[in-house]
Amino acid sequence: MKKSKAGVMLLLFILLLSAISPTNVSAANHGKEKALNAQLKAIAKKTYRYFEDNTDPKTGMTYDEIRYTEDGKVEAAHTSPTNIGMYMMSTVSAEEMGFISRKEAVERIQITVNTLKELKKWNGLYYNWYQTEDGSLKTDWGQFISQVDNGWLSAGLIVVGQAYEELNEQTSKLVEEMNYTTLYDEEVGQFRGGYDAEAGKLTDHHYGLLYTEPRVASYISIGKGDVPSEHWWKMYRTMPKEWDWQAQIPDGYDQQYDGITVFEGHYEYNGVKFVPSWGGSMFEGLMPGIVMKEKDLGTNALGLNNQRHVDLQIDYAKEMGYKAWGFSPAATPDGYSEFAATPLGTSGYDDGATVTPHATFLALDYAPKEVLKNIKALKKLNTYGKYGFYDSVNVETGEIAKAYLALDQGMIMVSIANYLNEGVIREYFHQDPIGKKPEELLKKEAFSIQ
Numbered sequence: 001m002k003k004s005k006a007g008v009m010l011l012l013f014i015l016l017l018s019a020i021s022p023t024n025v026s027a028a029n030h031g032k033e034k035a036l037n038a039q040l041k042a043i044a045k046k047t048y049r050y051f052e053d054n055t056d057p058k059t060g061m062t063y064d065e066i067r068y069t070e071d072g073k074v075e076a077a078h079t080s081p082t083n084i085g086m087y088m089m090s091t092v093s094a095e096e097m098g099f100i101s102r103k104e105a106v107e108r109i110q111i112t113v114n115t116l117k118e119l120k121k122w123n124g125l126y127y128n129w130y131q132t133e134d135g136s137l138k139t140d141w142g143q144f145i146s147q148v149d150n151g152w153l154s155a156g157l158i159v160v161g162q163a164y165e166e167l168n169e170q171t172s173k174l175v176e177e178m179n180y181t182t183l184y185d186e187e188v189g190q191f192r193g194g195y196d197a198e199a200g201k202l203t204d205h206h207y208g209l210l211y212t213e214p215r216v217a218s219y220i221s222i223g224k225g226d227v228p229s230e231h232w233w234k235m236y237r238t239m240p241k242e243w244d245w246q247a248q249i250p251d252g253y254d255q256q257y258d259g260i261t262v263f264e265g266h267y268e269y270n271g272v273k274f275v276p277s278w279g280g281s282m283f284e285g286l287m288p289g290i291v292m293k294e295k296d297l298g299t300n301a302l303g304l305n306n307q308r309h310v311d312l313q314i315d316y317a318k319e320m321g322y323k324a325w326g327f328s329p330a331a332t333p334d335g336y337s338e339f340a341a342t343p344l345g346t347s348g349y350d351d352g353a354t355v356t357p358h359a360t361f362l363a364l365d366y367a368p369k370e371v372l373k374n375i376k377a378l379k380k381l382n383t384y385g386k387y388g389f390y391d392s393v394n395v396e397t398g399e400i401a402k403a404y405l406a407l408d409q410g411m412i413m414v415s416i417a418n419y420l421n422e423g424v425i426r427e428y429f430h431q432d433p434i435g436k437k438p439e440e441l442l443k444k445e446a447f448s449i450q
Contacts, residue, residue: 036372037420040364041097043375044416047388048094050409051087060112061132062087065331065391067403078138079406081126081149085156086410088112089291089425092163093417096424106164113160113170122197124177125150143197147183147207151217154178155291158220158435162428175434180221189234191218191227209346210235211277211305212284219292222441223434232441233257237275237448238265239346246346247276252448264448269343270315273449274308279338280345282328282359283411285309290414291429295365297439300446308449309344310366313359316341320351322395324377325370326359327351331391331403339392353396357389358408361415368419388412 054075055062062083064076088109095105119126119135122145129138137143154175161171183192185206191214193203207214210232218235221227238250240263250265266273277284286306289295294302317325329338332354339356342348360374383390383400391408392401414425429435 032369032372036368039372039375040416040420043388044093044097044413044420045099046386047409047412047416048090048099050387050404050406051090051094051413053387054404054406055087055108056132057111059115059132059135060087060108060110061115061130061135062406063132065403065405067331067401069402077132078129079132080128080130081146081153083406083410084112084116084126085152085154086407086414088156088160090410090413092159092428093413093425095163096417096421102164106166109160109164109167113157113167113174116157116174117170121177122195123179123182124174125179125182125195126153127197128194144194145183145197146194147180147191147217148193148214150178150180151214151220154220155216155429158432159291159425159428162431175220175224178224180217180224180226184221184227184231189231191221191231208236209239209276209278210237211275211302213287216288216291219288219438219441220434223432223437229438229441230258230260232438233260233262236265237263238267241265247343247348255446257444264446266447266449267344269312270319272308272312274312274344275305275447275449276344276346277309277340278346279329279349280327280340280342281338281349282309282313282326282340282362284328285344286362287411289365289426290362290411290418291426291435292442293423293426293430293439294442296423297442298445300450302442302445302447304449305447307366310363310370312344313341313363314367314370316343316351317355320353322353322355324355324360324374324381324393324395326355326357326363326374328356328359328362330354330356330358330408331401331405333399333401352394354392354394356392356408357383358391358411358415361412364415364419 061079064079066075091105091108094100115135125145127137128144128146129141131138157171157175161168190206190208193205195202222229239246248267252265254261255264267276314325327339327341338349339352339354340349342351360371364371381393383393387404390400391403391405418425
């Protein structure tokens with residue numbers, strides 16, 4: 001007996017419904033999640049190989065970068081406090097993901113800690129550049145002590161001290177000796193950028209904006225008790241309205257926190273409200289979130305703003321017609337430069353049609369599906385090499401910076417470990433009293449971007 005046309009249509013409709021049933025949708029999503037997780041683990045394994053192959057075995061200090069040129073491999077055999085912090089957190093991440101044993105992780109980090117004890121310091125704070133071979137100062141680049149770089153070293157030491165109890169006493173002592181008071185301007189309530197040991201003076205400029213990467217050192221220095229918690233409220237969310245040189249005149253209102261008036265300002269891009277960073281780059285906004293629980297605790301402020309910056313970076317790339325997204329300072333074929341989604345900055349950096357993979361991985365907690373697509377797009381641009389992703393690619397010309405930077409490799413490693421292991425690096429950071437004490441500052445604020 002022939003089926004009627006209506007019967008056939010009904011059968012097709014039933015089959016269609018079954019295909020898009022919650023069970024099938026859930027299975028499809030689970031499949032995509034498994035695919036992403038497998039890719040991330042494979043990327044992380046190659047990324048950590050950079051640290052294995054390019055860390056001096058005697059000092060435990062990682063080369064700042066390596067790059068491949070027409071003349072062969074060039075190694076930058078010097079390092080910074082940030083690089084040291086990222087190496088230690090990457091090693092914890094590698095152990096958490098099963099690439100190395102706990103014993104190897106502890107042995108590796110112990111070598112680094114032994115070196116840190118012996119390095120030349122200023123008030124317990126570390127200089128910007130040391131030679132990886134013997135830990136001596138790299139003096140041809142000046143003798144500068146940076147607030148932000150020391151912040152990332154402190155963060156790495158705090159994480160290590162919680163991950164490995166046998167190292168805790170040593171790492172805690174080093175962090176305690178790092179005296180951030182020496183860089184703090186009590187009158188302004190903000191940090192100076194650092195101290196120039198050759199000139200014998202602090203920088204003229206302050207780190208004024210909250211939504212930039214120095215907020216890690218601010219958070220840690222409050223947790224240590226080196227500076228008062230009011231410092232958090234003395235930083236700008238946007239610059240004051242009357243500072244008309246900035247990219248936009250902000251909208252917003254005054255709000256009281258702990259008796260201090262804060263201008264809760266914001267910018268807008270395509271009708272979306274956000275608090276800007278200085279340049280509009282991904283690492284300014286999202287790098288602090290690899291250790292600080294901004295997404296979980298700052299749901300009305302930093303966490304929400306991180307989500308906005310990820311979404312807007314993606315939108316900006318689409319608007320510009322680029323093949324991939326993720327704008328942040330990165331290596332170029334002949335050096336290093338600052339890149340950003342220009343409208344997201346107070347004084348926005350140019351985008352340079354250049355994207356850097358570390359920006360993609362910083363976005364993992366906020367846009368995993370888009371990250372998976374972007375990983376595929378970056379691989380199509382031939383950016384994947386021996387140690388994972390090369391540092392940048394011009395999405396218009398296809399020109400690749402065949403370089404690997406310790407800083408950027410570290411951001412990739414820690415971001416992946418956090419995503420695959422339920423925020424493990426953040427958990428370690430917040431287990432320490434220094435990470436736990438200022439949590440209320442993250443919780444209580446509400447940006448004017450709701």
